[in-house]
Amino acid sequence: MSIHKKEEKKVTTHVLHEMKSRGEKISMLTAYDFSMARVVDQAGIDVILVGDSASNVMAGHETTLPITLDQMIYHASSVVRGVNRALVVVDLPFGSYQGNSKEALASTIRIMKESGAHAIKMEGGEEILESIKRILTAGVPVMGHLGLTPQSIYKFGTYTVRATEDAEAEKLIRDSKMLEEAGCFAIVLEKIPAHLAQRVAENLTIPVIGIGAGSGVDGQVLVVHDMLGITNEFSPRFLRRYANLYDLMKGAVEHYITDVKSKDFPNAKEQY
Numbered sequence: 708m709s710i711h712k713k714e715e716k717k718v719t720t721h722v723l724h725e726m727k728s729r730g731e732k733i734s735m736l737t738a739y740d741f742s743m744a745r746v747v748d749q750a751g752i753d754v755i756l757v758g759d760s761a762s763n764v765m766a767g768h769e770t771t772l773p774i775t776l777d778q779m780i781y782h783a784s785s786v787v788r789g790v791n792r793a794l795v796v797v798d799l800p801f802g803s804y805q806g807n808s809k810e811a812l813a814s815t816i817r818i819m820k821e822s823g824a825h826a827i828k829m830e831g832g833e834e835i836l837e838s839i840k841r842i843l844t845a846g847v848p849v850m851g852h853l854g855l856t857p858q859s860i861y862k863f864g865t866y867t868v869r870a871t872e873d874a875e876a877e878k879l880i881r882d883s884k885m886l887e888e889a890g891c892f893a894i895v896l897e898k899i900p901a902h903l904a905q906r907v908a909e910n911l912t913i914p915v916i917g918i919g920a921g922s923g924v925d926g927q928v929l930v931v932h933d934m935l936g937i938t939n940e941f942s943p944r945f946l947r948r949y950a951n952l953y954d955l956m957k958g959a960v961e962h963y964i965t966d967v968k969s970k971d972f973p974n975a976k977e978q979y
């Protein structure tokens with residue numbers, strides 16, 4: 708008898724490269740817990756990102772900076788238990804890799820050992836290249852993240868579109884090439900002009916996944932709480948809402964409260 712979960716064709720970094728080669732778009736969503744990861748995986752998503760956006764949507768922080776490595780490992784291990792098919796990528800949180808490449812590798816090893824995830828994601832280009840190379844040497848797949856990098860929000864000052872000026876756009880193009888040459892298996896581009904994102908995707912052989920980066924890239928990622936409408940105060944132009952779960956859930960809770968107060972719940976069939 709096998710002790711492993713029922714085998715399905717798993718999404719690997721190799722599968723993602725093949726998808727790019729044949730022009731098949733890659734779907735990616737965040738998840739932070741077992742139940743949501745099960746839904747998203749069973750719906751057939753290709754990649755699940757345990758994003759440090761957990762700091763915002765799970766913990767209620769204003770930025771992604773406060774979330775810790777221990778908290779990311781907790782979220783990631785919960786997600787991994789709910790996933791059968793998707794590739795699970797975990798964000799290295801702020802403060803767990805910027806110090807030096809040794810620290811970056813130690814943080815990565817903790818994530819891989821303690822959560823069972825398949826890859827990690829890091830924000831930045833040339834500045835973190837040494838760390839990326841060291842992690843790749845240890846055999847861990849790395850996804851890059853360029854453009855709007857929320858861990859640097861206090862450097863940018865705002866969440867507006869990045870790389871609209873030539874100098875920043877040129878650095879982004881250089882960084883994306885460096886990440887590919889270093890061995891990253893994919894890159895996320897966040898909130899940059901669509902024509903620039905398309906140029907980067909056409910320049911690279913590795914998949915480029917966009918969020919607010921237009922349709923000319925190899926795949927799309929959204930924060931699951933945003934696209935399901937669980938959060939309702941965040942409405943950037945790039946966000947398409949596929950449901951309004953906030954109202955649905957609030958309505959259900961209001962209904963429950965009414966039933967409890969009116970003594971409608973539980974009824975005779977709902978007790979022992």
Ligand code: KIV
Pocket residue numbers: 737756757758759760761798895897918928930
């Ligand atoms: O943390 C996150 O959810 C992300 C996505 C926005 C790409 O990094």
